[in-house]
Amino acid sequence: MVAKTYTVAFEGVEARLVEVQCALSHGMPGFAIVGLPDKAVSEARERVRAALGALAIALPMKKITVNLSPADLPKEGSHFDLPIALAVLAAIEILPREEVETVVSIGELALDGRLIAVAGALPAAMAAAEEERALICPKSCGAEAAWVAATSVFAPATLNDAIRHLSQKAPLPRARPGEVAAPETLRDLRDIKGQERAKRALEVAAAGRHHLMMIGPPGAGKSMLAARLPGILPPLSPAEALETSMIQSLSGLLAEGGISRQRPFREPHHTASMAAMIGGGRGARPGEVSLAHNGVLFMDEFPEYPRAVLETLRQPLETGEVVVARANAHVRYPCRFLLVAAANPCRCGHLGDAAQACSRAPNCGAEYLGRISGPLMDRFDLRIEVPAVSLSAFETPPAGDSSATVAQRVARARAVQAARFAQAPGVRVNAEAEGALLEEIAAPDAEGRALMMRAAERIGLTARGYHRILRVARTIADLDGSEAVRVPHLAEAIGYRLSGVAG
Structure with a gap:
């Protein structure tokens, strides 16, 4: 050799x-x-x-x-x-x-x-x-x-x-690492008028890395909310930054050797192909799901994506990795990302407005959101309705906490999870806990179990849905500073499951 x-x-x-x-x-x-x-x-x-x-x-x-x-x-x-x-x-x-x-x-x-x-x-x-x-x-x-x-x-x-x-005639000095890229100026949550429930859902999603689905009419602020999610996420740890940068290096996205501590935010268009989303093409390069590793993948107009692309997301969402299998390559990439999806309630977007809804309402809404399969919808921990904001709300001063304030609460909750899972290999946040570990950290008391049984009967929870409610409740308890998962935490988690599309 x-x-x-x-x-x-x-x-x-x-x-x-x-x-x-x-x-x-x-x-x-x-x-x-x-x-x-x-x-x-x-x-x-x-x-x-x-x-x-x-x-x-x-x-x-x-x-x-x-x-x-x-x-x-x-x-x-x-x-x-x-x-x-x-x-x-x-x-x-x-x-x-x-x-x-x-x-x-x-x-x-x-x-x-x-x-x-x-x-x-x-x-x-x-x-x-x-x-x-x-x-x-x-x-x-x-x-x-x-x-x-x-x-x-x-x-x-x-x-x-x-x-x-x-040949030792003119030895070169060792190369020096590039500069840590300066963080981009992020948008503030206080810029959004109203939508307090949606802001709370963003906070819970960021704290436990729970996948979020937002359903609402055009102009309600779904994209604005998603764009402000990076501002409340904690910065990448050194290990995460190196891991994320290796994927970006394979795609030629590292500018001048600089590594960023800011979490990636990817927002592919709904016309993106399977290879662009999952990975593949020449050399089996990483796709959007891997480029969003340790960050956020925002998919606007979610039902408009090709059905095959949507269904391929199911396995990466569960395992945190994607296998790109091609005739000349077989590559496994990591893809632990926070998925934020946004959708209109129907094709015209005005299902809830009798004055603007089309003649096919409400059947058009069921058909439109029916493009999202039940197994895929089941993987969203949080589902919220984002209603239209009245014009009078724009005349009121900004309300609610700023992104910096919310980010501090998220950071505290993430720190609690880091300490909790220090001895659990492969688990970093509540959304990754499962099996005996989940039962240990999120076991409800007798009153909480009764509440969960009633909810299961009402909305027909799957086993996956039941465990996802427990994970969300554990995150809400972490944000609340509570060691135990109590009934209010479970009730809020169940409320997120009832919103949007049932399942």
């Missing part, structure tokens, strides 16, 4: 190392690349040859075979250019083989020898750290990769700089 590069593996966004081997054989001069390469990889031979020619490095009059192993794993992208070039240079003894074997390298080569940025530098650095190797990547990727302090990252600007570094 001469050099290594990476591809996406099967757990989260960890990187799997793929050997890049170089061998010299007699024959006509030129490159042959084997190992199921795509067009970008096949064209690497021309880019590598031109880059070496720009440095006045003459290749031997022999055929050079570069084997990208394992051969049955498809290779895509231009990030193989640098490791191929280093492998060739080691094979013809311009670079010391032992030095090249100690590094992981990624990068695209320009025809003049410059190194061009590629996606995925951060997970590549993670893989290098696991292999106890250094990473060599383009200069523009160095700030991103350097966030992995467990490995040495060197970021040459050109192939010549990489050669001089590996």
Whole structure:
């Protein structure tokens, strides 16, 4: 083995190392690349040859075979250019083989020898750290990769700089991590007139990461409410920031190597395809559900999404991960996100207004919201109706707490949950608790159980719905500073289940 590069593996966004081997054989001069390469990889031979020619490095009059192993794993992208070039240079003894074997390298080569940025530098650095190797990547990727302090990252600007570094003629300094991105100015809840019940639902959703469905006529403020949810969520922890940034790195979304502590907020259009939402396409890239990992996924006009896209959300909502299975790739991405969905009560949006409703009311409403299947609706912990706001409300001064005040309460509730689940692997918030753990932390007293039984008989709760009410009640108790789940907490949680669409 001469050099290594990476591809996406099967757990989260960890990187799997793929050997890049170089061998010299007699024959006509030129490159042959084997190992199921795509067009970008096949064209690497021309880019590598031109880059070496720009440095006045003459290749031997022999055929050079570069084997990208394992051969049955498809290779895509231009990030193989640098490791191929280093492998060739080691094979013809311009670079010391032992030095090249100690590094992981990624990068695209320009025809003049410059190194061009590629996606995925951060997970590549993670893989290098696991292999106890250094990473060599383009200069523009160095700030991103350097966030992995467990490995040495060197970021040459050109192939010549990489050669001089590996030959010890001009060692490069270690790359420094980029700046923490400045948080964006977030919108305040006090900007919204009325809708106090919806604001309370946002607070509960943020505190326990409970999925929220809002149903109301056009112009009621559903999108405004969702846009203010990031302002009450706690910032990302260092581990969450690194985890989220690795997904963004694979998608090429990290600007200048900066990592943000602000939770992602994704709002795809309802015409988004399956690959855009779930992941896939060329290279099985992460979709919107993974880009919203540790943050918020807002889906406006929820019933307008294709039925297949909506039904595919069911498994990620339960497991917190999504498997992108394609003919040439099988990738698992994390996707623990807070789903906020918004919908009109019917296609025209005026089901509750006799003066504006269409002639098909109320059947049109049942048909429209019927596009959301019962199993999917069952996964929403909170369902609220967002009524239209009267014009007189705009003449009153702002009411209710600001986003900063609500964020403090949410942060306290999240801190309680962090302490509670410190010894529970894989559980961070109340929405993830299940089984014996949920029974332990949210067990109602005798009066509370009687209330739950009455509610179950009235609205026909499923077992999933019953447990989701317990989780929401536990979050409401955390916001209330109560160690036990009491009847008022259960009553409020049941009220959120009764709103909107029953189930």
